Amino acid sequence: MNNLLEVHSVSKSFGEHTVLNNVSIAVPKGSVFGLLGPNGAGKTTLLRVINQITMPDTGHVLLDGEPLKNAHIKDIGYLPEERGLYKTMKVGEQAMYLAQLKGMPKAEAKKKLHEWFERLEIGDWWNKKIQELSKGMAQKIQFVVTVLHEPKLLIFDEPFSGFDPINANIIKDEILRLKNEGATVIFSTHRMESVEELCDHIALLHQSNKILDGNLIDIKKQYKTNTFEVGLNTDNPEQVRKSLSERFIVSPAEFRTLGNELKLNIKLSQNGSSNELLSYLTGKGDVSHFVEVIPSVNDIFIKTVKSN
Amino acid sequence: MNHLPLIIKREYLTKVRNKSFIIMTVLSPIIMIALVTLVAYLSQINNDKVRHISVLDTSGLVYDVFEDSEFTKYNIINNMSLDAAKVVVKEQEDYGLLHISAFDTPENITKGIAFYSEESASISVISDLEMKIERRLTDLNLIAKEVDISLIKSSTIDITIKQENFDGERTSKLDSFFKLIFGGASGYLLFMFIIIYGNMIMRSVIEEKTSRIIEVIISSVKPIQLMLGKIIGTSLAGVTQFAIWIILGGVLFTLVTLIFDIDLSQLQTPQQQLLQQSLSDSDINTQVELGLAAIQRLPLVNLIIAFFLFFISGYLLYSSLYAAIGAAVDSETDTQQFMFPILMPLILSVYVGFFTVIEDPHGTISTLFSFIPFTSPVVMLMRIPFGVPIWQQVVSLIILITTFIVTVWFAAKIYRVGILMYGKKPSYRELLKWMKY
DSSP, X not given: OOEEEXXXXXXXXXXXXXXXXXXXXXXXXXXXXXXXXXXXXXXXXXXXXXXXXSOOSEEEEEETTEEOOGGXXXXXXXXXXXXXXXXXXXXXXXXXXXXXXXXXXXXXXXXXXXXXXXXXXXXXXXXXXXXXXXXXXXXXXXXXXXXTTOOSEXXXXXXXXXXXXXXXXXXXXHHHHHHHTTOEEEEXXXXXXXXXXXXXXXXXXXXXXXXXXXXXXXXXXXXXXXXXXXXXXXXXXXXXXXXXXXXXXXXXOOOOOSSOOEEEEEXXXXXXXXXHHHHHHHTTSEEEEEEEOOOOHHHHHHHHHHHO | OOOHHHHHHHHHXXXXXXXXXXXXXHHHHHHHHHHHHHHXXXXXXXXXXXXXXXXXXXXXXXXXXXXXXXXXXXXXXOSOOHHHHHHHHHHHTOSEEEEEOOOSSHHHHGGGEEEEESSOOOHHHHHHHHHHHHHHHHHHHHHHTTOOHHHHHHHOOOOXXXXXXXXXOEEOHHHHHHHHHHHHHHHHHHHHHHHHHHHHHHHHHHHHHHTTOHHHHHTTXXXXXXXXXXXXXXXXXXXXXXXXXHHHHHHHHHHHHHHHOOOGGGSOOHHHHHHHHHHTTSOHHHHHHHHHHHHHXXXXXXXXXXXXXXXXXXXXXXXXXXXXXXXXXXXXXXXXXXXXXXXXXHHHHHHIIIIIIHXXXXXXXXXXXXXXXXXXXXXXXXXXXXXXOHHHHHHHHHHHHHHHHHHHHHHHHHHHHHTTOOSOOOOHHHHHHHTTO
């Protein structure tokens, strides 16, 4: 079994409104899976289906090869986007309560909580009430509670919203640590830079449909245009540009360098080789910069969403 | 996994530890007792004041019926004109002046009696005077018509009707009194309980929505478990509060009566008057005996079992509706439109209970409303002390429990969808649509 989670053609509508239309995804074991999509695409509903909060109209979900059932609750840790804590309860009490709801025995929950609190340096919050904490502090506790019972599958809906960069980094490192310890992670976010950093698989939802999914590297390969970013020191930039445009598709490029060279994006034909371009360029001047343009997740996101 | 005990425990502890809950629990009986004491004390002061009433009896036939009592002193005026008497009485700052003009026959005098006072006189004073004069005038009238009064008095018969049903159980006015107390108290208790703790459940559901913890919770437990846990936990907190109120109230009440020596019987309710009326001619020992006998004659076992069954099912029925409302809205201010249909049958049942059942416990309306599920808990609880056939109780309970199950299902649907809806104020039509989700 290579996939920890498989969603098979799940559909869900609320009244007339279709929220998920025949969506299937597969999350490989040990991967960090990015679930992307504009607002209202159906991400949260899909996550709720995976968490058995919402029942799908059609389709089914397999966790570790088994159809979802009640006992799977303890195998999943879910940090929803709309998250909060009981304001008047004390931090420790509340964390204990939530941990026990996930089926942890009392003593184990206490021990694990103290470990986590120590590691995140929040040990002295145990007896504070939630309403005395800042939003970021409360988020940290929510994170701990989500991962405490060491589930196989971790689901984070916009995990970094509400964190300052320092704390966001701490959380990011913790997520990577959990992944290295064997957990599988599903991420839902708008923040493409964190997708770029963390995810190895993505799926893109748009208007209730899945419009793209797969290994991030494969997708990037699929979306690359054989375009190179080139910096060239030459005495006669205008002439070089002109002769280049006769052979390739050329457009001005924007990147920062130390010199004042000619900066161009050069797109090769489908089968064009980079060596050929490079040797052509070396004949025209000094090449100071030569990089293949890899589409960012952001570009892919915008491009696919617009084309749909 | 069954998390119900865990949820109940949390709900209970959070409620019980809440500062305002603790304050309310301690303060309410103190305030209640303080108010009752104050009212009793004030009415005592009021009654302590001695009233001076001057009587100007021109006819000279009635004045000797006015005998001084503890709080009323009569001052008989002779040989004075009415106007002069008025001036004198006003100067003396007496309570008032009673004037009886001369008359030829007792029938005519009724037009010639008047009471003058600075402020309008209290009803009890006037009716007391009227009663005294009436008696004397009736006697005079009888004498004038040559009837032997002593004969009338000696032949007057005083009866109390013994009431007995066909099975040979005896009843009396005293019994009716206890039935009223038992029925009224349990019905009213349920009513209060639903209003106070139903609202508490609703608020705690809304709190879960506004604090956004709900989704975290229901990724671990089923919404219906959470809902039932909340209802049971809050109810247990309510029972605790009620028990403390009763104990604390009882202790305070006894203390206050002992310390201030206040006679609380001065605050009489019609029921108490009924009781006293039925006891007026027996001494204390027989009173106690009669009271115990009357309580024993109540269908106690039936009463207690029915109380628990109807109380619990009725309360659960309403509280699941409160929970559903809490789930459907975002804030307490949005609850108004949904509260009305809940409060209507509740208030109706109390009205039916207090007016119709007391008048005629087995009449059509009382019987009908003790079967309709939303009014049956209160109305049936009030009817049972008067003796309701077991089959009626069972049928009513079955209807109630069936409705409860349907309502919980319906409430759980609204709850399941509603807790994840934010920022919308749903209409009834939308609630119906949620049923299908």
